[in-house]
Amino acid sequence: MDEGGLLGGKFLFKKLPDGLLDKTRVRCTICNAEFKYHRSSSSLAYHLRAKHPTESTSTGPRQSTLQEYGACGRITKNVREKVTNSLVVWIAKNCRPVSIVEDDGLREVIRAASGDECYNLPSRGTIVSRLHTLYGDQRAQQSSKLVQVRNDKVTTLGTDSARNMVAAARLLPFEHMPCMAHILQRTVTVSLNDSAFERALAKCRKIVGHFKHSPANAQELKAQQAAHGHQTEPLVQDVPTRWNSTLEMIKRIQRNKFGLTTILTQQNSKVTMLTDQELDRLQKLEELLEPCRYVTELLGGERYVSCSMVLPALCHLFRIMEPSDDDPVYVLRFKKIFTTDLAQRRDSSNLTWLKIATALDPRFKDLKCLSKDERREVWASVHDLLMSETDAHQPSAQTTEEPSPKKSKMSICLLGSPDSDTEEEEDAIDCCLNLYKAEPKIDIGECPLQWWLKREGAHARLAPIARKYLSTPATTVPCERLFSLSGHIIQKKRASLSSDNVNRIVCLSNWLSAKKD
Structure with a gap:
């Protein structure tokens, strides 16, 4: 018992009217609750722990109970x-x-x-x-x-340009959209195979193999990179099916040319370093392939990439590949092969669909990637689409209705010809297109679908068509990556996985990764 009360003054004896203290009853100084007191403060301490845990004080060390000891450190x-x-x-x-x-x-x-x-x-x-x-x-x-999607769920079918895939797409009732990233990569491969760069690239492959297949050589390369103050990085071997691998191989050899020259000279190896002339050629090739890398990564990204970006991106490449008077002969040859092959592949794709999608994208609606004649054809096609959509939504005539009475010649002259409704519809469509053309362009980083969603009320007739065309992806790269993911899942140690479980794992991996992004 404390002189100022019980349990450090948390409880006081009840004071009687005559000023004396009732030693059988105590009062909590925190909540004024009264308790009976029989020379034991156990019930009072329990009250503090239950009702006032922050005010509870320990009277001294005590031994833990068996339950408390078992729970110590358990999650x-x-x-x-x-x-x-x-x-x-x-x-x-x-x-x-x-x-x-x-x-x-x-x-x-x-x-x-x-x-x-x-x-x-x-x-x-x-x-x-x-x-x-x-x-x-x-x-x-x-x-x-x-x-929640309001348009048709499936409008286009995207595949690579393999003949069996193209033939299968002809049998399906969808528009076929070849993967533009695959097309561009095939053009780069064809241009490299028939160019004056092949000899220098062959020497690059030998150098990379010399250092990748020998841990001792790789260690020497790391030491040389540290001595020259360069980032420690391995060399890259190019593979025809690995996009931009040739460019990366060239860039890493260029960055480490001094270290590579030192090591190959000291080893007196049969593998020789590239000459200054060959390095200059590779520098030219790097300048040619860098825009291709940018466009490939742009069209093959995981984020939303519409097919409306294809024609502006290809137009950018064609401008870069235009011949210049300062170009060496081997560069002119590469540019000629590249532009010829890419033009053939572009023309064999679904060019009409790509042009309409580009026109309906508020980022590229000026159609600067097309000639003036092509621009007029594209807007005429959009006009026809609006007319067909209008005709599809008009109610069909009821055959059970009574025939309307014949109109007199005077009424026909006053009310106009039967084609007046069609002319009014033509004018309304032209007004709709002109209203859209007058809209300001948006930044390249903005989403065109979000733009149409916000302005759907102002362009009610054109918005459904825009959603249909702009929802078409430019590439099948995300699907290809899922196929690669499936190959990593089905291994020797997981050969007993059922097809349902593989499907669940692949889908969950994609959905959960997309949420993080």
């Missing part, structure tokens, strides 16, 4: 649930095998991070069950987004 149920869900998302997003939850190393990492030495990873059955649940939730979200 709570809520935290355990979060860890399990995080494991499920990690496995799905990074395509890890479910059997990783049986890894002792992963268990020890989580134990060290959480401080719970008794933590055990969830079972494989739990992870699989959670994966199915996560897939169902994500699929429902994606389906709800598709339901």
Whole structure:
């Protein structure tokens, strides 16, 4: 018992009217609650812990109970649930095998991070069950987004330019859109195979192989890079199917030419360094391939890329590949082969669809990538599309209606000819197109679909057509990357995966990665 009260003055004896203290009853100084007191403060301490935990004070060290000792350092149920869900998302997003939850190393990492030495990873059955649940939730979200689409769900079919794919596309009732990134890469490959750069590129490949196949040589290259103050980086071998790999091989050899020359000279190797003339040629080739890399990455990006960007991007390449009086003969030859091959591939693609999409993109609606005659043809095509949409939405005539009475010649002269409605419709469409043409262009980084969504009321007739054409992707690269992802998932150690589980893992990896972006 304290002189100022009980438990550090948190409780005081009740004072009687005559000024004396009632030693059988106490009052809480915090909430004024009264309690009976029988020479034990256990109930009073319990009141402090339950009602006033911040005011609770320990009267001294005490031995922990068995339950408290068992719970010391253990993660709570809520935290355990979060860890399990995080494991499920990690496995799905990074395509890890479910059997990783049986890894002792992963268990020890989580134990060290959480401080719970008794933590055990969830079972494989739990992870699989959670994966199915996560897939169902994500699929429902994606389906709800598709339901909100107002246009036709499928309008175009995108493939590469392989003959079997082109032949299959002819049999389907969709517009075929070849992948422009594949087309550009094929043009680069054809131009390199028939150019004066091939000899220098062959020497580059030998140099790269000399350093990639020998750890000792690679270590010497790292030492030379550090000595010259360059970034430590390995050389890159070009592969015909790996986009922009030739350009990257050239750039890395150019950056490390002094270190490579020093090492090859000291080793007295059969592999010789490029001459100054060959390095100059590779510098010219780098300048030619750099715009191709930019356009390939632009059209092959993971973010939304509309087919309306194709013609402006190709027009940019054609301008760069125009012959110049200062160009050497081998550069002129490369440019000629490149422009000829790319023009043939562009003309064999769905050029009409690309032109209309470009016109309906507020970033490129001036159609500077086309000639004046082509511009008039494109706007005439858009005009015809508006007319066909108007005719499709007009109610059909009812055959059961009574025939209208014949009009007199005077009424026909006064009311106008039967073609007056068509002329009015033509004028309305022209007004609609002129209103759109008068709109200011938007920045290249803005989204044209968002622009149409905000101005749908002002361009009600043209907006549905714009959504249809601008929703067509320019490339099939994201799909190709999913195919590559499937190849990484189905391995020797995961050969027993069912097709349904592979589909779930691939879809979840794509959906969850898109959410982060």
